[in-house]
Amino acid sequence: MHIAKWRAGAFVIFLAIVPFLPWANEHRDELIIIGLFAILAVGLTLVMGYAGQLVLSQAAFYGLGAYTSAVLTVNLKWPPLLALPIGMVVAGLIAWAAARLLFRLQGAALALASLGFGIVVYTILGQWDEITRGQQSLTNIPKLEILGFVFKGDLEYYYLVWAVVLLVMLLSFNIINSRVGRAFRALRGSEIAASALGVNTRAYKIQVFVLAGTFAGLAGGLYAHFRGVLSPPTFGWPVSIEVVVMVAVGGVASIWGAPFGAAAVLLITPLLRELFRGTSAAASGIENILYGLALVVIMIFLPQGLLTGAGSWWSYLWNKIRGGRKVGGSGFRSAAADGVVAEAAPLRASDEMAQPRKD
Amino acid sequence: MASNLSLELIWQFCVYGLNTGAVYALVALGFVIVYQITGFVNFAQGEFVMLGAMLTAWPTSSLKWQIWYATPFAIIVTVFIGLLLERFCIRPAEKRNANAMTVVVITLGAGIAIKGVALSLWGPEPYSLAVFNKGSFKIFGAVILWQNLWQLGATALVGGLFLFFFTRTLIGRAMRACSINRYAARLMGISPRFMSSVAFGLAAAIGAVGGIVIAPTAGGASWDMGTRLGLLGFVAAVLGGWSYGGAVAGGFLLGVMEQLAIGVTDRNWSRFQDAFAFILLLLVLLWRPGGLFARKARETSRAGL
Numbered sequence A: 001m002h003i004a005k006w007r008a009g010a011f012v013i014f015l016a017i018v019p020f021l022p023w024a025n026e027h028r029d030e031l032i033i034i035g036l037f038a039i040l041a042v043g044l045t046l047v048m049g050y051a052g053q054l055v056l057s058q059a060a061f062y063g064l065g066a067y068t069s070a071v072l073t074v075n076l077k078w079p080p081l082l083a084l085p086i087g088m089v090v091a092g093l094i095a096w097a098a099a100r101l102l103f104r105l106q107g108a109a110l111a112l113a114s115l116g117f118g119i120v121v122y123t124i125l126g127q128w129d130e131i132t133r134g135q136q137s138l139t140n141i142p143k144l145e146i147l148g149f150v151f152k153g154d155l156e157y158y159y160l161v162w163a164v165v166l167l168v169m170l171l172s173f174n175i176i177n178s179r180v181g182r183a184f185r186a187l188r189g190s191e192i193a194a195s196a197l198g199v200n201t202r203a204y205k206i207q208v209f210v211l212a213g214t215f216a217g218l219a220g221g222l223y224a225h226f227r228g229v230l231s232p233p234t235f236g237w238p239v240s241i242e243v244v245v246m247v248a249v250g251g252v253a254s255i256w257g258a259p260f261g262a263a264a265v266l267l268i269t270p271l272l273r274e275l276f277r278g279t280s281a282a283a284s285g286i287e288n289i290l291y292g293l294a295l296v297v298i299m300i301f302l303p304q305g306l307l308t309g310a311g312s313w314w315s316y317l318w319n320k321i322r323g324g325r326k327v328g329g330s331g332f333r334s335a336a337a338d339g340v341v342a343e344a345a346p347l348r349a350s351d352e353m354a355q356p357r358k359d
Numbered sequence B: 001m002a003s004n005l006s007l008e009l010i011w012q013f014c015v016y017g018l019n020t021g022a023v024y025a026l027v028a029l030g031f032v033i034v035y036q037i038t039g040f041v042n043f044a045q046g047e048f049v050m051l052g053a054m055l056t057a058w059p060t061s062s063l064k065w066q067i068w069y070a071t072p073f074a075i076i077v078t079v080f081i082g083l084l085l086e087r088f089c090i091r092p093a094e095k096r097n098a099n100a101m102t103v104v105v106i107t108l109g110a111g112i113a114i115k116g117v118a119l120s121l122w123g124p125e126p127y128s129l130a131v132f133n134k135g136s137f138k139i140f141g142a143v144i145l146w147q148n149l150w151q152l153g154a155t156a157l158v159g160g161l162f163l164f165f166f167t168r169t170l171i172g173r174a175m176r177a178c179s180i181n182r183y184a185a186r187l188m189g190i191s192p193r194f195m196s197s198v199a200f201g202l203a204a205a206i207g208a209v210g211g212i213v214i215a216p217t218a219g220g221a222s223w224d225m226g227t228r229l230g231l232l233g234f235v236a237a238v239l240g241g242w243s244y245g246g247a248v249a250g251g252f253l254l255g256v257m258e259q260l261a262i263g264v265t266d267r268n269w270s271r272f273q274d275a276f277a278f279i280l281l282l283l284v285l286l287w288r289p290g291g292l293f294a295r296k297a298r299e300t301s302r303a304g305l
Helices: A002-020 A028-050 A058-075 A080-102 A107-127 A154-176 A179-189 A191-196 A201-227 A237-250 A257-276 A281-301 A305-321 A349-354 B007-038 B045-062 B067-095 B100-122 B146-168 B170-180 B182-187 B192-217 B225-239 B244-264 B273-287
Strands: B136-139 B142-145
Touching (some): A028 A058, A028 A257, A058 A237, A080 A107, A080 A201, A107 B225, A154 A179, A237 A305, A257 A305, A281 A305, B007 B142, B007 B244, B045 B100, B067 B192, B142 B146
Antiparallel strands (some): B136 B142
16 A cells, blocks of 8 residues: 555645646636546546446536535525535435436446436526526525635635545545445446346445435535536536546546546646637637547547556556566556556456457 | 417427438437447447538538539548548557447547537538428428428438348348347458448448438538537437337437427427437336337347447
């Protein structure tokens, strides 16, 4: 566990100094948004990377948490500190109800049904003007206040959000290193084998989905009290897909990868914008092209994500330098950071049956 | 419920629904063929629809091309792009034994890139495409545009060609073998790689046809039209249980239900219309998790999505 502790410490120190770094000190609200998406991505990592289910509904729970907390504080004048956990609970409860229905499905049908669920939630949030004020957007959401301390500035909020990210990551690490986590990994390897070994696959899938939904609800509440304004497109279905992309880019079975994936995806757009300096259609088209191609290239050459991929290259090089023999075969598949399942495991046992070739 | 709802009006909405449904069916067929042969869901399928529409609308309005040679041009270019997608995005991933989620992200990325190309080449404004034949006629009181017949006809034609292709031609039968069991098909001398190229080519062609016939009545062709149509085509494919016939039926069902739901509800409910297709999807999947026309569960090549 030495390396893990060292790495965690380095990560915390890095987070502490980031808001003072040259470019970042002018973009603190982007850092906050990255933190919120890191929470969404950690939740989805548990569902996708550990339980092996592709779901496209994170944005819906993000929106439910945000709107519950906002409506309670704006319409009913509840204190934010009380409304925020209620938002989490509401998101979690709806996730539980949705999961009970959705997890009758598998594979592509599950992915699409969860996307459809997200679209239904989004449409309700956007059109139910009486409560959410839909298209006019909900304004004047109060700032978060804890024991008389109001989180007004970006810097305080940055530390709050990233502290929550660390908590969520810690909780997730504890889960995946427990008995439940081993069940998840069995589930991902092969659902049939796992259930043959006595793992109640459906119950585990529902639990992990509810956990991810609750995380998303928390992130949503934090977003609402940070921005002070909510409008529905923030929670539309493309956002769910973006979270999937973050998880994939960070490394699908890596909790460490989630914040990196969120940062990579959210920073690539402003970065490309700096490069092209233009708001014309052509410029934003080129942005899209580069973003799309980057995804394709990353997924082809580093299918375990940027972080794990970079880690395996690093350990490959390190072994070269020390003159040791190569670890594993190709350098792509040799990563073995602790707590990280590195092999690109097939989704089902039948995958390997169907693809024995290597020609 | 609107009070002035007559049978005639319902019939008219059904006709509208059949027309949009015909296009959903075409898009769904593109999803199904790729899924059947390769086991992957191609999230860039909607962009083939957009390319078909754009590549017809742009030369006819800017270069004054005639529709009869703009259409084959659009289909051929789209097929070419479909083959490129398979060759440079899917095949390298397959070589590295990528799992289905990785491929989902790859096709998403490719779709975003294709959209980006369209946006930078043609800009954000939609290009209008004239209807192929002007005018309309009535069947039992419902107005039908001649363009609508083109839409229905394209679906019927593609459906017929599919039937012929998969039952009567060698390559079609080889593809079916491939979708039943890749490994066994390979042992029989069929190249799954070649079949996957053919699948992507066909999917691109069908998508392009769908885009070309819908553009005139859908307010023209624009760079982002593929997202919505792709999504609804995906819904139709899942509704139909990933079979060819099911996809067509699912497309028509989706189109008709969507139009009826919009038609019979008043403002209080119709504002939720974007959710109707998905509520239908969720209800059907809860009732029959494998889709409406799912036959007995069968192992396809890489069916874990």
